[in-house]
Amino acid sequence: MAYKATIVDTYPLANRVKGFRLRVPDHTFDFEPGQHTTIRFETDGDSVVRPYTPTNLPGTNELTLAIKRYESGYASSYMHTRDIGDTITIGPIEGSLTLDDPDRDIALLASGTGLTPMLAICRHYLQEGSGSVHVVLGERTGESIMHRSTLNELAAEHPELSVTFTLSDPEWDWLGRVGYVQEHLDELFDDFDTRDFYICGVPQMVVDTKEELRELGTPEERIHSEGWEDGVVDAE
Incomplete structure (x- = not known):
């Protein structure tokens, strides 16, 4: 339709x-x-x-x-x-990247416009969830961060929400994290066996992040993505 x-x-x-x-x-x-x-x-x-x-x-x-x-x-x-x-x-609205269990803590890991489903899931979790949610967004530069004010306002309004930005090519005055999302997981989280991780971004970022989560002990059922990214990376 x-x-x-x-x-x-x-x-x-x-x-x-x-x-x-x-x-x-x-x-x-x-x-x-x-x-x-x-x-x-x-x-x-x-x-x-x-x-x-x-x-x-x-x-x-x-x-x-x-x-x-x-x-x-x-x-x-x-x-x-x-x-x-x-x-x-x-077209109709469809897809499989949705909130699995609102009673578990979650992490929303994104790069670039991969933030869009993460922002929707974040809003949903803030309404229905019973734990904590941590958004980690990677971009190249500060001016490339989309919905920056929206995320900061949501974090100020909801103590259960944390937001972390990381830049791969930061400006000289950037005081936040530097590098890619998957490079900071070990420092940002310590509950890989119980937290749900949702991932969206460029295919290589999704594949690398899933691999890093597995190495950190995250069970496969706790890792959520659209699922098509592996095929794209393998074909390159």
Whole structure:
């Protein structure tokens, strides 16, 4: 099933990342936070379908998306030239990266726009969870961190939420962690046998993070990702 959605707002989120608020009149979205929709359009006679994950919770007629523009990206370039009032086509919301057990402590490990499902799961956990949640977000530079203020505000409002940023190419005045997400797990966590770890980002980051978690003693059933990343890395 596809929907016609109207863009009701756009806003900058970070370097090359733009936020979109979409509305489908007379419809209520019902989905599991962490699942994704698709942007669908045609270009030069070819159909383009690309997945994007809503960062908001279900229960309204609106979705919020965060889309990073890539020079060679058909869908991201298409969306970054859309404006308020434009109508786009989106697909059904589906996917397997969702909260498994709200009664366990969780960690949400992300790089770049892999934050989008993590942010949705984080919001869901803050409503339904009974333990603690720690978001670890890796980016290249500080200006590339998307939803930075949102995460900081959520952490200030919810004592059960911790947020850690780490940069692979930091500015001279950066005082936070340096390096990749998977390089800091041993220092940030000591409960690998009981905490659930959710991972989303570029495929190599996901694969490396899962391998590091296994080496640190995390049971396989505690490691959650979309699952397609291993095939992409193996094919390279």
